[in-house]
Amino acid sequence: MTDWLALIYPYAKAFHVMAVISWMAGLFYLPRLFVYHAERGQTPEPAGSFVVMEDKLLRLIMNPAMIATWVSGLFLVLTPGIVDWSMAWPWTKAACVLGMTWFHMWCARQRRLLQARQGHSGRRYRIMNEVPTLLMVGIVVSVIVKF
């Protein structure tokens, strides 16, 4: 099992980076849509198009990309010699990845609240838009610097 993982390791890592890029694109863009939805989606017509864009982005891109990131990431974790758990970086990366997954769930909840016209203000979504940026810094520094 682990020999096979070592063999596919470069491909698993390439797939992981592609999945991460797709997931992050959605995590950066969806809260931005929420800002516009909260500030300009008062009339039924624009509100309807925001709902469609948010639904499609979450269901067709972000959910599959999150699953692909997790599956490929776990393949990498199980590959022998890749993760040294006595170092700090796997733990900081894991903490930030859990934070990113929480943020994904938070976005999914906000999408439902905005559809029910119970969302937060545009300003709140602008602030929350910084969360994935901070977590991304933590993840990339962990996995590249490997402290």
Ligand code: HEM
């Ligand atoms: C979802 C759970 C995740 C797991 C279990 C996971 C695990 C891993 C592991 C074990 C590696 C291999 C490190 C190495 O080859 O030395 C890796 C590489 C990488 N991960 Fe993740 N990861 C996850 C999510 C993410 C996320 C959310 C990002 C970005 C925001 C990310 C960015 C990267 C990058 C850029 C690399 C390549 C680093 C290199 O050049 O070696 N990962 N990941």
